[in-house]
Amino acid sequence: xxxxxxxxxxxxxxxxxxxxxxxxxxxxxxxxxxxxxxxxxxxxxxxxxxxxxxxxxxxxxxxxxxxxxxxxxxxxxxxxxxxxxxxxxxxxxxxxxxxxxxxxxxxxxxxxxxxxxxxxxxxxxxxxxxxxxxxxxxxxxxxxxxxxxxxxxxx
Amino acid sequence: xxxxxxxxxxxxxxxxxxxxxxxxxxxxxxxxxxxxxxxxxxxxxxxxxxxxxxxxxxxxxxxxxxxxxxxxxxxxxxxxxxxxxxxxxxxxxxxxxxxxxxxxxxxxxxxxxxxxxxxxxxxx
Numbered sequence: 314x315x316x317x318x319x320x321x322x323x324x325x326x327x328x329x330x331x332x333x334x335x336x337x338x339x340x341x342x343x344x345x346x347x348x349x350x351x352x353x354x355x356x357x358x359x360x361x362x363x364x365x366x367x368x369x370x371x372x373x374x375x376x377x378x379x380x381x382x383x384x385x386x387x388x389x390x391x392x393x394x395x396x397x398x399x400x401x402x403x404x405x406x407x408x409x410x411x412x413x414x415x416x417x418x419x420x421x422x423x424x425x426x427x428x429x430x431x432x433x434x435x436x437x438x439x440x441x442x443x444x445x446x447x448x449x450x451x452x453x454x455x456x457x458x459x460x461x462x463x464x465x466x467x468x
Numbered sequence: 469x470x471x472x473x474x475x476x477x478x479x480x481x482x483x484x485x486x487x488x489x490x491x492x493x494x495x496x497x498x499x500x501x502x503x504x505x506x507x508x509x510x511x512x513x514x515x516x517x518x519x520x521x522x523x524x525x526x527x528x529x530x531x532x533x534x535x536x537x538x539x540x541x542x543x544x545x546x547x548x549x550x551x552x553x554x555x556x557x558x559x560x561x562x563x564x565x566x567x568x569x570x571x572x573x574x575x576x577x578x579x580x581x582x583x584x585x586x587x588x589x590x591x592x
Contacts, residue, residue, distance in 0.1 A: 345532035347525050348548070363529050366482060 324393065325370040327382040328434040331357035334371060337432060338362060341407040342395060344369065364395070383435025392429070392439045400426050400442045407432070407440075420444065422455040481533050483568050486518060486526045491535065491565035494557045498539055501527070501551035524550040535561035 328334040338344040344362040352358050357373040374382040383389040397403050404418050411433040418428030424445035430438050447455075483491070493499060493507040504527075505518050518526070527550045530536040540554040557565065579585055 345529065347528040347532075361525070363525075363532060366484070 323368055323370060325359075325372065326393075326436055327372050327374045327380055328436075329374055329382045329384040330434070331360060331371060331373040334432075334434050335360055335362065337410060337434070338364070338369070338371075341410050341412065341432070342403070342438070369393075386435075389435055389437060392437050394439050394441065397440055397442055400428060400440045404428050404430055404440050407438070412438075422457060423447065423452045483564065484526070484529075485516075486522055487530055487535075488565065488568050488572075489516065489518070490523070490526050490530060491557060491561055491568075494536065494555060495562070495565055498554055498556040500554050501549070504555070505551065520549070520551055524548060527555060530561065531555075534558055535564055 335344070335346055339346070339362075342364060344364045346360055347363055347368075348359075348361040350358045350360075352375075356375065357371075360371045362369045362371060372380065374380055374385060376385070395403075400418055407430045408414055412430040415429040415431050415437060416427075418426060418440070421427045421441075424443065424447040425441045426444050427439060427441040430440065432438060489508045489511075490504055492511075493504040499507075501520075501523055505520075505523055508516055508518050527536060531538065535558060536555050537558050538553055539556050546552055576585075
């Protein structure tokens with residue numbers, strides 16, 4: 314066998330404060346803590362969270378291993394996609410709890426209601442819900458001329 | 469971009485394969501983790517082995533979803549060892565495992581009609 318088919322793909326994020334992050338993700342996004350391991354000095358090595366049918370690994374940043382969180386790096390280029398039934402309610406609640414609006418919730422040309430919130434630890438969450446079942450060609454026909462036009466910017 | 473969410477008629481979260489197998493093991497009554505692992509191993513002729521890590525994660529998830537509850541005392545020397553604890557179905561868990569079994573039965577019936585089952589398992 315020359316190419317292996319992977320058995321899975323997971324997400325592992327780093328945060329400045331694991332306890333606060335687990336509390337936020339549990340309250341804002343319904344995450345459930347499954348497993349937690351600590352280093353001998355008390356720092357959280359990792360927490361395994363169940364988020365819907367998927368898992369999210371979370372670690373506290375360990376500067377000496379160059380495992381840094383968005384707070385130390387000055388941002389994150391990654392979007393965590395979270396599919397929900399109620400985007401608006403979850404979005405509003407996440408903002409109430411200290412999240413920052415990166416992109417307000419709006420109908421998107423690809424058939425989703427969608428918005429981006431930055432959590433207090435610097436990770437970006439795209440909250441979405443399906444509105445229409447579109448074939449790929451239908452989405453292609455609807456792509457706006459540029460990212461500053463149409464539904465990219467919201468209403 | 470997204471998966472089709474599969475939700476049960478009761479609105480409870482969709483089960484993973486391991487989740488269904490654990491609920492099935494508990495359907496006949498309260499049991500501890502070792503018995504759950506043994507049940508699944510026997511039922512599947514060893515093709516499915518729930519290791520202690522998978523067992524713990526699966527049970528923790530089922531408890532968080534209120535499909536299973538822990539019953540009785542936890543061994544203080546091994547608080548994260550699901551093999552040593554007792555678990556039982558909640559009323560919601562009992563309903564969800566019944567619905568999932570019904571759905572699977574319909575799929576197996578379709579497989580039977582399509583001639584996909586071993587001869588000795590086929591129903592006429």
